[in-house]
Each structure stands twice: as C-alpha cells, then as structure tokens.
Amino acid sequence: MSKICLLCACLLFLAGLSTPASSEAEISQRSHRYALVIGNSAYRYAPSLPNGVNDANAIARILEETGFKVTLGLDADASTFRELIGKFRRNLQPGDVSLFYYAGHGLQANGENYLLPVDAALHRPADLALEAERLQDIIAAMTAEENTAIVLLDACRDNPFVKQLSGQSQSRGFAIEKGLGALDAGRGVFIGFATQPGNVALDGAVNHSPFADSLVKRIKTPSIDIEILMRRVRLDVMNATSGRQVPWSNSSLVEPGFSFNPDPTFNNQSPSELPQPDINTAKDLEFWKSIKDTSDVSMYRAYLAAFPNGAFIEIAKSRIAKFQAPSPPRKKILTRKVSRKPQASLPINEPSANRSAETTAPAKQESVGRCRDGNKERCRERCREGVRRACRKLQQLGG
Numbered sequence: 001m002s003k004i005c006l007l008c009a010c011l012l013f014l015a016g017l018s019t020p021a022s023s024e025a026e027i028s029q030r031s032h033r034y035a036l037v038i039g040n041s042a043y044r045y046a047p048s049l050p051n052g053v054n055d056a057n058a059i060a061r062i063l064e065e066t067g068f069k070v071t072l073g074l075d076a077d078a079s080t081f082r083e084l085i086g087k088f089r090r091n092l093q094p095g096d097v098s099l100f101y102y103a104g105h106g107l108q109a110n111g112e113n114y115l116l117p118v119d120a121a122l123h124r125p126a127d128l129a130l131e132a133e134r135l136q137d138i139i140a141a142m143t144a145e146e147n148t149a150i151v152l153l154d155a156c157r158d159n160p161f162v163k164q165l166s167g168q169s170q171s172r173g174f175a176i177e178k179g180l181g182a183l184d185a186g187r188g189v190f191i192g193f194a195t196q197p198g199n200v201a202l203d204g205a206v207n208h209s210p211f212a213d214s215l216v217k218r219i220k221t222p223s224i225d226i227e228i229l230m231r232r233v234r235l236d237v238m239n240a241t242s243g244r245q246v247p248w249s250n251s252s253l254v255e256p257g258f259s260f261n262p263d264p265t266f267n268n269q270s271p272s273e274l275p276q277p278d279i280n281t282a283k284d285l286e287f288w289k290s291i292k293d294t295s296d297v298s299m300y301r302a303y304l305a306a307f308p309n310g311a312f313i314e315i316a317k318s319r320i321a322k323f324q325a326p327s328p329p330r331k332k333i334l335t336r337k338v339s340r341k342p343q344a345s346l347p348i349n350e351p352s353a354n355r356s357a358e359t360t361a362p363a364k365q366e367s368v369g370r371c372r373d374g375n376k377e378r379c380r381e382r383c384r385e386g387v388r389r390a391c392r393k394l395q396q397l398g399g
Contacts, residue, residue, distance in 0.1 A: 031095035035060070035068040036088040040104030042075045045121045046161065055103040055154060055212035062219050066260045068099060077119040081133055089141040097258070098142045099150040103212065106155030108181040112136065115155055122161040135183065143186055148258055150226065154194040154201060154211045155180060185250045190258065192230055194237075196248040196285065202241060210240040211247055223263035227251055234311045243292075243315065248285070284310045297323050 039056020041049050060072045073084045105116040114132035142149040182197040194201035194211035214236035234247045284307050291299040300316040371379035371390050382390030
C-alpha cells in the first residue's frame with residue numbers, strides 16, 4: 001500500500017512539473033505576430049520618393065513569409081495613417097509581437113521625431129501637430145500591453161519642409177534638425193534606424209533603398225537574433241553607400257531576444273551557447289567617428305582590439321591593408337651628364353691709356369668773364385670795338 005501511495009505522489013509531482021510547460025505552450029500558441037507596414041511615395045507638397053512604396057511591398061511580403069499578420073498601407077494620407085495605427089493597436093494582446101515599418105519622409109523638430117503622411121502641408125511649426133504623426137505616440141500605442149515591439153524606420157530622408165519651418169521659427173526657439181533624432185527604447189523595444197541620428201538616409205538608385213534591400217535579404221536567416229541581424233544590415237548598407245550611411249539601433253530587449261525566423265532546434269541550447277549580441281553599439285560608433293578619417297594603422301588596430309564584434313571591423317581591416325600596402329617604387333630620373341671641358345676664355349678688352357685718360361680726365365672748360373681773364377669771345381668783341389689791348393690779348397690767346 002505504501003508503494004502505491006508513493007507512486008501516486010510521484011505521478012502528481014511530475015504532473016505538477018508539466019503544468020507550467022503546458023501553460024507556456026498555450027501562451028505561445030495564443031500569441032501572435034502583427035506588423036503594420038506603411039510606405040509613402042506620392043507626396044503632394046514634397047518631393048516624391050520612388051522607393052517608399054517598393055520598400056513597403058517587399059518588407060510586407062517577407063514578413064508574411066516569417067509568420068506575421070501584416071497590415072499594409074501605401075501612400076497613406078493623414079486620416080488613413082491614423083486609422084491604420086488605431087486598428088493595429090486594437091489587435092494587440094499581452095505576449096504578442098508588434099512590428100512597425102515605415103518608409104517615407106520624416107523629420108525632427110525640437111527633439112521630437114515626426115512621420116509625414118502624403119498630404120502633409122507644413123507652413124509653420126504649429127502645423128506639425130495636425131499634419132504629421134509623432135513617432136513616440138506610435139511606439140506608445142505598440143507597447144501599451146507590454147509586449148515585444150520592433151520599430152524599423154527608413155524615414156531619415158532629408159527634411160523637405162526645412163525652409164518653411166525654419167523661416168517661421170527663428171524667434172520662437174524652434175529647432176529643425178537634419179534626419180531623425182536619437183530615441184530611447186523602452187523595455188522590450190527594439191528600434192532600428194536606416195542611418196545614424198542626425199544623418200540623412202538615401203532613397204536608393206534602384207528598386208529599393210539600401211536599408212530595405214538588406215533587410216529583405218537578411219530577415220529570413222534562421223534563428224539569428226535581431227541585434228546580430230542589424231549588425232549585418234549595417235555592414236551591407238555601409239558597403240553599398242561607401243560608408244556615407246550607417247544604420248543605427250537602440251534596444252532594450254531581454255532574453256531570449258527576438259528572431260524573425262526562429263529555429264526550434266535552437267530552443268534546447270543554453271544561453272551561453274547562443275550567439276551573444278554586442279551591446280556596446282554607442283561606444284562602438286563614438287570610437288569609430290573619432291578615427292574614421294585617419295590614416296594611422298595603429299588606431300584601426302586599437303578599434304579591432306576594443307570591439308572584436310563591432311559594426312566596422314571589415315572596414316577597419318580593409319583600411320589596415322590599404323595603409324600597410326607598400327607604395328610603388330618611384331621612377332628614377334636620369335640626369336644628363338654635363339660636359340666639364342674648360343671653355344676658351346674670351347679676350348677682355350682693356351681700355352688703352354689714352355682712352356682711359358679721355359674718359360677719366362675732365363674736359364678743360366673755357367674761362368668765363370672778362371677779356372683780361374682769358375675769355376676769347378669777350379676779347380674778340382672788344383677788339384672789334386677798337387680796343388687795342390683786347391686785340392693784343394686775343395693774339396696772345398691764339399685767337
């Protein structure tokens with residue numbers, strides 16, 4: 001009897017252990033992945049962005065392939081934009097994963113980031129509250145249920161309304177900045193920017209922007225954590241833009257992180273066996289900015305030592321190879337041999353003694369004044385006048 005009781009106790013204990021696992025499985029089955037994808041191209045009062053719609057279509061397709069229920073909005077005006085966000089918010093439940101992707105015009109003003117519907121007409125700063133969508137409000141709607149939220153922004157294009165807003169804001173302390181501003185991620189939130197804060201992203205010369213093109217290629221990588229994926233996207237974009245555009249991210253995700261395409265076989269691995277993300281991205285970028293224009297190889301080696309998994313390791317290695325490469329040998333300049341034969345010296349004409357005397361001796365000047373002082377002309381005149389002494393004196397002077 002005691003053995004039977006002991007056996008029952010063991011079965012109850014094992015059943016108790018299995019209860020949490022079944023609960024977690026049920027929660028996992030009940031949770032969903034929702035994505036809101038908006039791409040704006042045909043702006044009415046701003047330059048069009050040919051790739052905004054193309055990027056949104058491509059991202060929506062790849063997200064559907066990885067299990068997201070996607071709501072797609074193309075060329076959304078203000079009313080459609082707000083309607084899509086409201087519907088997106090109402091679908092979310094605790095434990096769901098929410099993702100928001102936006103391609104289109106965006107701007108930052110007074111430290112706030114705004115996304116622009118296609119009918120946005122901004123003539124003065126007060127128009128922002130009515131015509132644009134504040135990014136922080138969208139993120140707040142996504143995280144109201146404390147669920148995992150992924151925000152991907154290809155909206156760092158140049159501000160098309162900078163002249164209108166800047167002209168109206170000079171005396172009101174209203175600051176218009178370049179690109180989008182830095183944004184802190186709340187708990188369980190990952191934010192990926194197409195380029196670093198305060199910089200401008202490229203729309204792309206082909207069918208997609210550099211950022212969207214890399215995301216489409218990388219998202220379906222099996223079981224890759226989003227922070228590692230973002231580092232690979234960053235390198236793709238930097239290579240595509242020759243370093244002019246550097247995607248940026250801010251994350252407060254906790255274990256087990258997030259993967260677009262999870263592989264069930266990875267669930268049995270311990271955390272130490274899983275690839276660990278590099279969380280020092282801010283220090284990474286700050287260090288890189290301080291050395292990116294140098295030709296000192298030791299600085300790039302110092303970067304590799306400090307950030308072995310950094311975002312710029314490939315560029316650092318290529319620059320080390322470039323600056324260490326031996327310079328091509330200089331061509332020898334053949335010098336023409338100059339003949340050293342003595343040349344016959346030309347005769348030097350020395351002036352004769354007579355010539356020297358002529359040039360050096362001052363000319364004898366005739367006396368001036370009276371006849372008796374030796375003035376021939378005066379004596380001649382006096383002689384014509386009949387003065388005999390003058391005639392005699394003239395004869396003495398040989399005149």
